[in-house]
Amino acid sequence: MTAHDPVPTRGFTGRARAADRDPRLPPGQYDARDTWPVLSAEVTPRLDAADWTLRVGGLVARPRTWTWAEAHALPPSRYAGDIHCVTSWSKFGVRFGGVSLDTFLAGAGGPLPAATHVVAYAHTGYTANLPLADVTGGRAWIVWEYDGEPLPPEHGGPARLIVPHLYFWKSVKWVAGLELLDHDEPGFWEKNGYHHRGDPWREERYAGD
Amino acid sequence: MTETTSGAFVPPTAFAVPGRIAVNEQAAARWQQGLITEIRQETHAAATFRLKVPDWQGHLPGQHLMLRLTAPDGYVAQRHYSLASAPDGSGEIELTLDHVPGGEVSGHLHTVARVGDTVEVRGPLSGFFAWPGDRPALLLGAGSGVVPLMSMVRHHRRAGLTVPLRLIVSARTRADLIYADEYGAETEVVLTRAEGRLTARHLAPHLGAGQPDGGWEAYVCGSNGFAEHASRLLVEGGQPVDRIRIERFG
Ligand SMILES: Cc1cc2nc3c(=O)[nH]c(=O)nc-3n(C[C@H](O)[C@H](O)[C@H](O)COP(=O)(O)OP(=O)(O)OC[C@H]3O[C@@H](n4cnc5c(N)ncnc54)[C@H](O)[C@@H]3O)c2cc1C
Numbered sequence: 393m394t395a396h397d398p399v400p401t402r403g404f405t406g407r408a409r410a411a412d413r414d415p416r417l418p419p420g421q422y423d424a425r426d427t428w429p430v431l432s433a434e435v436t437p438r439l440d441a442a443d444w445t446l447r448v449g450g451l452v453a454r455p456r457t458w459t460w461a462e463a464h465a466l467p468p469s470r471y472a473g474d475i476h477c478v479t480s481w482s483k484f485g486v487r488f489g490g491v492s493l494d495t496f497l498a499g500a501g502g503p504l505p506a507a508t509h510v511v512a513y514a515h516t517g518y519t520a521n522l523p524l525a526d527v528t529g530g531r532a533w534i535v536w537e538y539d540g541e542p543l544p545p546e547h548g549g550p551a552r553l554i555v556p557h558l559y560f561w562k563s564v565k566w567v568a569g570l571e572l573l574d575h576d577e578p579g580f581w582e583k584n585g586y587h588h589r590g591d592p593w594r595e596e597r598y599a600g601d
Numbered sequence: 602m603t604e605t606t607s608g609a610f611v612p613p614t615a616f617a618v619p620g621r622i623a624v625n626e627q628a629a630a631r632w633q634q635g636l637i638t639e640i641r642q643e644t645h646a647a648a649t650f651r652l653k654v655p656d657w658q659g660h661l662p663g664q665h666l667m668l669r670l671t672a673p674d675g676y677v678a679q680r681h682y683s684l685a686s687a688p689d690g691s692g693e694i695e696l697t698l699d700h701v702p703g704g705e706v707s708g709h710l711h712t713v714a715r716v717g718d719t720v721e722v723r724g725p726l727s728g729f730f731a732w733p734g735d736r737p738a739l740l741l742g743a744g745s746g747v748v749p750l751m752s753m754v755r756h757h758r759r760a761g762l763t764v765p766l767r768l769i770v771s772a773r774t775r776a777d778l779i780y781a782d783e784y785g786a787e788t789e790v791v792l793t794r795a796e797g798r799l800t801a802r803h804l805a806p807h808l809g810a811g812q813p814d815g816g817w818e819a820y821v822c823g824s825n826g827f828a829e830h831a832s833r834l835l836v837e838g839g840q841p842v843d844r845i846r847i848e849r850f851g
Contacts, residue, residue, distance in 0.1 A: 398671035399634065401720055403713040406672040407705045413676075420669075420679055422705070429851030430825040433729055435832040435842050450610070479851060480679055513612035517843075546829060571610050584728045585629050597667075598726065600630030 416474050416484055418592035424481035430546045431479060433580075434516050437566055441550040444515070446496065446534060447569035453501025457569075460550070463534065466491045466499070471533050471556060476592040478559040488543075488554055490535030493527050493570075503528075507572040511579060512553050512564040519579035520562045521588065522555060524572065531557055534567060559590035559597070632669070633657070635722045637714060638693065643779045647745060648711060649685060649697045654722060657692055660684050661731040662752035663820065663848075666724030668696070670709055680706045683748040683822075683848070684725065687755035697779060699745040730820065730848045732756075737765040739807055739817035739840075741799070741831045744772065744779075746823025749848060751780050753820070754787060765813040771799050771827075799827075801834055808838040816841070822848040 407422075417423060441460045449455040458466075469492040476482045497503060503524060510527055513519045526532070536543050536551040543549035548565030555562045561581050582588055587596040595601060635652035642648050660666075662684070669679035686695035700711040714720070732738055732753045740750040747770045757766045771791035772778040778790060791799050807817070819840050821831045828849045835845055 398632075398669060398675065398677050399719070399721060400673050401670040401709070402718050404670040404672050404678075404709050406670070406676045406678055420677060422678065427851075429849075430828075431849050431851060433847050435836055435845050435847065436829060447613075479681055481851070511610050511612070517612055519612060546825065568612065571612070573610060577609055581727075581729075585726060598629045598723075 414484075417482055418476055419595050420597075421476055421480055421482040421592065424477075424483050427481075428483060428547065429477065429479070429481060431477065432518075432546070432565060434518060436546050437516050438545070439515055439550060439566055441536075444550045445569075446551070446567060448496050448500040448572075449569060450510075450572035451504040451507035451574060452497065452572055453504060456500050458496070458499070463491060463496075463551070464536075466495050469495070469533060471535070471554060473556055475554075475556050475560050475563075478561055478586065478590065478597050482592075487539055488533060488535040489537035489540070490533050490551065490554075492530060493532040493534060493553070494530060496534060496570075497528065503572055506574040509573045509576045511571045511573065511577055512562075513568055513571070514564050514566040515568040516566055518564060518566075520564050521577055521579045521582055522558070522562055523576070523589070526558060526562075526589075527553075527555060527570070531555065557591070559587075559592055561586065562590055629724060629726055632721045632723045634719045635668075635694075637716050637718045637720070640714070640716060643697060644777055644781075646700050646777070647697055647779050648700070649695050650710060650714070651693055651695050652720070652722065653693050655692050657694060658725070659688050659690065660694070660725035661728075661733055662687060662756040663730040663732045663749045664725035664727060665730075665749065665848075666694075666696075666722045666726060668706065669721045669723075670706060671721070678705050678709075681726070684752050685748045687752055687759045689759065697745065697748045697751075730822070730846050732818070732820065734760060734762050734764065736818045737813040737815065738767075739819045740766070740768040740770075741819065741821045741823075741835070742768070742770050743799075743823035743827040743831075744777070746821075746827060746848070746850060747779055749822055750820060751783070754783075757787070758785075765817075767807055767817075769799065769803055799831055799834065801838060804834055804838045808835075808840060816844065819845045820848075821845060823850065825849045825851070 447457040553567040639651035665683045742750045768788040
């Protein structure tokens with residue numbers, strides 16, 4: 393809850409804009425157009441694809457780990473659409489290629505009935521928490537391609553998670569695995585004051601929003 | 602710092618740099634009016650804006666806030682800005698903004714805003730880049746990336762801290778150097794047009810045998826290009842990766 397409606401700022405008109413705001417833009421966001429800002433808080437790891445692995449563990453029927461080659465042998469899936477960062481930029485019509493997270497979950501025998509949440513974690517140790525429902529049903533991917541090219545290291549390459557319907561800090565770069573839990577456990581930014589869910593359309597930026 | 606409770610999931614991966622402090626969630630959620638009480642030109646491109654925020658809950662050096670501007674038709678633009686001032690309980694805070702060419706928010710503040718105007722702010726935000734003044738700190742900044750680091754330097758002086766603090770700040774030329782008159786013995790300035798960018802040579806005296814007991818907490822702030830370069834130099838110089846905190850301005 394933000395306590396009051398925005399108060400007009402003397403003399404501020406804002407950037408020239410179309411009469412109708414682009415319907416793809418959630419509240420408080422602006423269009424970053426050709427830029428793709430990098431905001432990670434840790435040192436960008438030099439991680440070879442050959443050393444990359446993805447583990448799906450915790451409350452699944454058969455916890456398992458995939459290598460780069462094994463992950464690439466899975467049926468490919470793409471995301472084409474928009475992404476939204478909590479720092480206020482959005483980017484329209486981006487294209488990522490990889491494998492649906494549903495495919496990895498199925499490969500681990502599927503979630504056990506008790507599973508309600510996941511912690512996604514990076515090879516750097518960065519973490520983000522997500523309700524299981526936000527990463528199943530075709531809403532999350534493990535991706536290694538951006539615009540048909542290998543995903544650059546500073547954007548999470550060799551591979552990252554994307555959960556594009558939530559603010560992008562949930563889309564863990566250099567993803568190493570997902571742990572399914574029977575409860576919610578705050579991740580890196582969530583412990584640092586960020587919202588637990590992070591829905592851009594409800595402007596869930598910080599705890600208390 | 603919110604420590605994880607026992608039995609919490611710990612990823613098998615190494616680092617997970619913990620936040621330095623617990624964040625006040627109520628302060629972070631509330632928009633407050635900030636009255637501009639002073640505008641000081643720092644360089645040809647950067648200016649400091651002093652805001653009176655009567656209910657400011659206090660901050661730690663390194664934290665930032667969200668600032669928003671609202672047009673008559675309700676259109677809103679909001680951006681993050683680091684706190685430049687040290688925590689001082691005065692109910693006033695300072696921000697230093699680069700005038701980004703064509704920038705919507707920095708452009709307004711640099712060309713339209715004047716003393717007596719109000720803007721809205723919420724914060725302080727994020728405990729990750731905060732420095733409570735407890736551990737030795739090695740600060741690397743470039744351009745307006747020096748802003749949160751200056752808050753640390755000011756806090757160190759104001760509170761008379763003795764914990765080691767070093768700042769290496771780079772700017773294109775002396776004319777581009779923000780806070781040029783304020784640096785003391787703790788600071789080394791790198792002027793990149795004349796001497797080239799930051800190198801391992803600048804860091805070497807502080808790393809290895811040159812580091813204080815218990816080592817440094819390193820804070821890196823600036824553009825993504827600078828952050829990538831400086832953090833890489835730190836790692837190559839032996840600074841542990843889990844003791845490097847990076848704030849990228851995007
Ligand atoms: C944690 C954090 C702390 C920060 N602290 C500071 C600080 O202390 N000091 C500081 O100066 N900055 C800081 N920044 C950067 C700051 O948040 C803004 O990104 C910066 O001020 C630029 O915002 P702007 O509205 O002026 O420019 P924007 O309007 O965002 O534009 C940025 C650039 O993109 C171009 N552009 C983007 N969209 C359009 C469009 N639709 N039409 C035309 N042009 C466009 C602009 O011409 C401009 O060159 C910080 C950022 C972060 C994330």
